Amino acid sequence: MKLRKIAELLQAEIFCTEEQLEREVPCAFGSDLISDILMCTKEPTVLLTGLTNPQVIRLSDMIDLIAVIFVRGKKPSPELIEMAEERDLPMISTAFTLYKSSGLLYNEGLRSCKI
Amino acid sequence: MKGSEAVKSKSIPEYWAIKPGFEEEIKKIINERPEPEISLDYEIAENDYVKTGKASSDVKFFLKKLGVNPEVLRRVAVASYEAEINVTAHSKGGKVTANIYSDYIIMMFEDYGPGIADIEQAMQPGFSTANELAREMGFGAGLGLPNIKKNCDGMYLSSEPGGSTTLIFFIYYEEKSYAAK
Numbered sequence A: 001m002k003l004r005k006i007a008e009l010l011q012a013e014i015f016c017t018e019e020q021l022e023r024e025v026p027c028a029f030g031s032d033l034i035s036d037i038l039m040c041t042k043e044p045t046v047l048l049t050g051l052t053n054p055q056v057i058r059l060s061d062m063i064d065l066i067a068v069i070f071v072r073g074k075k076p077s078p079e080l081i082e083m084a085e086e087r088d089l090p091m092i093s094t095a096f097t098l099y100k101s102s103g104l105l106y107n108e109g110l111r112s113c114k115i
Numbered sequence B: 001m002k003g004s005e006a007v008k009s010k011s012i013p014e015y016w017a018i019k020p021g022f023e024e025e026i027k028k029i030i031n032e033r034p035e036p037e038i039s040l041d042y043e044i045a046e047n048d049y050v051k052t053g054k055a056s057s058d059v060k061f062f063l064k065k066l067g068v069n070p071e072v073l074r075r076v077a078v079a080s081y082e083a084e085i086n087v088t089a090h091s092k093g094g095k096v097t098a099n100i101y102s103d104y105i106i107m108m109f110e111d112y113g114p115g116i117a118d119i120e121q122a123m124q125p126g127f128s129t130a131n132e133l134a135r136e137m138g139f140g141a142g143l144g145l146p147n148i149k150k151n152c153d154g155m156y157l158s159s160e161p162g163g164s165t166t167l168i169f170f171i172y173y174e175e176k177s178y179a180a181k
């Protein structure tokens, strides 16, 4: 599934370029616990999270994140946007909860990442 | 081997976890203390959730340039990052040394206390004393140390209440050596 389709399904606000929206997303993982995310993502994954501190972007230095989706109306600060740009990491933000966002994407066929 | 004096100390509680097949090689390293080809040092500050993780990403990118395979890079980065965060979240700050050899890396984290009351308990998945700030940042699942153990070929942890905590891990670049004797 393209990131663009994900953004549409989640009625998301976009914090990335048009080009980045064309990225292919094979699977997803959702959590607000960093150790959990580190333990569970072993393949390129899109991350759904309510965390918006700089460590979310730092995470993408360690593991292969295709994009970050902020849920429950959380939005990235200018500082975060700058960090993400440096790393070519697309970000989008949805008002939906983690549960609803995950359900919508899962229903459309986006699988869970292998854990 | 720089920073490895801690391995010798006797009275401080310690914990070892070595993957099957790596006992001999790691014992040899501890006895012979070979000089690393490259050694990188970083300070880690207490409660600095903007900067922390920088050392881990630096070391990862350094190994990447050396051509280490992506799965091993991920394991090094995850173990290092968990250890770096622990120094930031649970100690008064500390330092890390990454000793890089031609076929493995050793990373040594040492902090300025206050130490761990019970190492066995700290190693249990789910055990955490993370404070409010750390939890707000997304830490405190109690999975960091188990995650380090899982991603390393060898791990050493020593600490006592009131003292400093030392964590050392060993990761080989060739994963196939898992199967070797």
Ligand SMILES: Nc1ncnc2c1ncn2[C@@H]1O[C@H](COP(=O)(O)OP(=O)(O)OP(=O)(O)O)[C@@H](O)[C@H]1O
Pocket: A034, A035, A036, B082, B086, B087, B089, B090, B091, B111, B113, B114, B115, B116, B122, B123, B127, B128, B129, B130, B138, B139, B140, B141, B142, B143, B144, B145, B146, B165
């Ligand atoms: N460097 C350290 N100094 C003092 N205590 C530590 C240190 N590292 C770990 N601990 C203790 O061990 C516990 C377990 O650590 P672990 O990394 O497994 O989980 P956590 O840091 O609490 O949560 P998580 O890593 O999942 O975000 C910590 O809560 C803390 O009590």
Ligand SMILES: [Mg+2]
Pocket: B082, B085, B086, B139, B140, B143, B144, B145
């Ligand atoms: Mg931890």
